[in-house]
Structure formats: structure tokens, C-alpha cells
Amino acid sequence: MIEVLGLSKHYGGRKAVDDVTFTARPGRVTGFLGPNGAGKSTTLRVLLGLDAPTSGRALVAGRRYRDLAQPLRTVGALLEGAGPVPERRAADHLMWLARSNRIPRRRVREVLDLTGLAEAARRRVKTYSLGMRQRLGIAAALLGEPDVLILDEPVNGLDPDGIRWVRDLLRDHAASGRTVLLSSHFMAETAGIADDVVIVHRGRVVVRGSLAEVTAGHASLEEAFFARTGDRTGGPR
Numbered sequence: 440m441i442e443v444l445g446l447s448k449h450y451g452g453r454k455a456v457d458d459v460t461f462t463a464r465p466g467r468v469t470g471f472l473g474p475n476g477a478g479k480s481t482t483l484r485v486l487l488g489l490d491a492p493t494s495g496r497a498l499v500a501g502r503r504y505r506d507l508a509q510p511l512r513t514v515g516a517l518l519e520g521a522g523p524v525p526e527r528r529a530a531d532h533l534m535w536l537a538r539s540n541r542i543p544r545r546r547v548r549e550v551l552d553l554t555g556l557a558e559a560a561r562r563r564v565k566t567y568s569l570g571m572r573q574r575l576g577i578a579a580a581l582l583g584e585p586d587v588l589i590l591d592e593p594v595n596g597l598d599p600d601g602i603r604w605v606r607d608l609l610r611d612h613a614a615s616g617r618t619v620l621l622s623s624h625f626m627a628e629t630a631g632i633a634d635d636v637v638i639v640h641r642g643r644v645v646v647r648g649s650l651a652e653v654t655a656g657h658a659s660l661e662e663a664f665f666a667r668t669g670d671r672t673g674g675p676r
């Protein structure tokens with residue numbers, strides 16, 4: 440379960456996140472959507488303890504991230520730009536993460552198999568394609584067998600097979616009663632994965648609910664977004 444309650448984050452005079460409230464429930468994939476600059480990454484950074492809120496709360500499994508005893512076992516995350524040191528070998532990176540979170544070594548082999556990286560595990564990360572880096576990020580997120588997954592643009596750089604693989608992975612994770620929060624600015628792609636959606640625009644939630652509720656009366660999720668914001672540019676403010 441993820442609970443974001445009246446969350447605000449201001450940078451100087453700029454309200455990057457402005458009184459955002461939503462819940463991502465177990466057994467569901469929740470799409471966290473909005474155009475560039477809407478405040479998605481800022482919200483995820485606060486959820487993951489990388490930034491302090493100006494006000495409000497962001498809880499994972501009922502606690503602030505920094506109060507979790509073994510964070511990787513509770514929440515696995517993929518954040519843009521938060522990859523390993525390029526000189527590192529993928530297997531060493533995962534082994535280091537496992538050791539520092541008391542995760543058994545065998546789990547490293549499992550996530551490498553799960554993400555299709557077993558054969559490339561001894562290669563340095565700097566030789567990886569964008570898609571392979573995404574897979575490695577997802578491997579790291581899965582390492583602690585967490586109840587909660589938080590993924591920022593997980594299909595970025597993946598080919599159609601890779602996109603389908605991520606979709607199945609996230610659906611399976613939710614089907615086993617766990618929580619998935621999937622952040623993206625790709626409305627159409629996310630509509631194919633999510634059960635629930637939360638759409639943010641200029642730091643505020645413009646709509647949230649089940650995919651069916653939000654899209655009711657609109658041709659697509661994108662149209663539902665445009666209808667509520669009047670913003671057809673999709674660009675940052």
C-alpha cells in the first residue's frame with residue numbers, strides 16, 4: 440500500500456507538488472500519469488526518502504521510507520537517472536545491493552534470470568544498451584521480493600517484446616496481491632497496464648479513480664486528460 444496525503448513540495452516559489460493525495464492499493468497496478476514537469480518524479484523522490492516534503496506525508500506500507508527497517512525488502516524502485524556506477528559489472532552491483540540489505544545471494548541469480556540478463560551479468564554496465572539498463576534497474580527493484588514496486592518510466596528504451604515483458608511482470612506482481620505504482624507520461628501505454636490511475640498536472644491531481652471511471656465518456660485516457668486540463672500541448676509549463 441502507498442499513501443500520499445496532502446503532499447506538497449516547493450522549490451523556492453515553485454510548487455512542484457501541490458497538495459497531492461492518492462492511494463495505490465495492493466492487488467492493483469496504479470498508473471501515476473502527467474506531462475513533463477507535472478510533479479511525478481518529485482512525488483516519487485519524497486516517497487523514497489530522497490527528498491523531504493514541504494508539508495504532508497508519503498507512506499509506504501504505513502511508514503515513511505526512512506523508518507523502514509529493511510527498505511529493499513519492502514519497496515523496490517526504479518528511478519530515472521539512478522543507475523549503478525557505469526564501471527561496475529551488473530552482477531557485482533546486484534551482489535552489493537543484496538549484501539547491504541541482507542538478501543540471500545541466490546536471489547541475485549534469480550533476478551538476473553527473471554530479467555533476461557544472466558548471460559550479460561559479468562559485463563560492465565557502461566556497455567549495456569538503454570533497454571538492458573532498464574532491465575538491470577528492474578532486477579534491482581525486484582531483488583528484495585518487495586510488496587511494493589515503484590517504477591518511473593519502466594518501458595523507456597525497451598523494444599515491443601520488452602514492453603510486453605514489463606507489462607506481464609507488473610500484472611503478475613499485482614495479481615499476487617502486491618502494490619505497483621507506475622509513473623509515466625505515456626498515457627496510451629499505461630492505459631494498457633493500469634487498473635487505477637492518478638493524473639497530475641502542474642503539481643496537482645486532476646483526476647483519480649479506476650481506469651474505467653476516469654475514461655468513462657472519453658475515447659481514451661489521453662482524451663480524458665485533455666478534457667480535464669484543456670492542455671493539448673503536453674509540454675512543460
Ligand SMILES: Nc1ncnc2c1ncn2[C@@H]1O[C@H](COP(=O)(O)OP(=O)(O)OP(=O)(O)O)[C@@H](O)[C@H]1O
Pocket residue numbers: 450453454455456473474475476477478479480481482624
Ligand atoms: N531540485 C529541483 N529544484 C527546483 N525545481 C525542481 C527540482 N526538481 C523538480 N523541480 C521542478 O518541479 C516541477 C516538477 O518536476 P518533476 O520532475 O517532479 O516532474 P515530472 O512529472 O517527473 O516530469 P518528467 O516526466 O519530465 O520527469 C518542474 O517544474 C521542475 O522543474
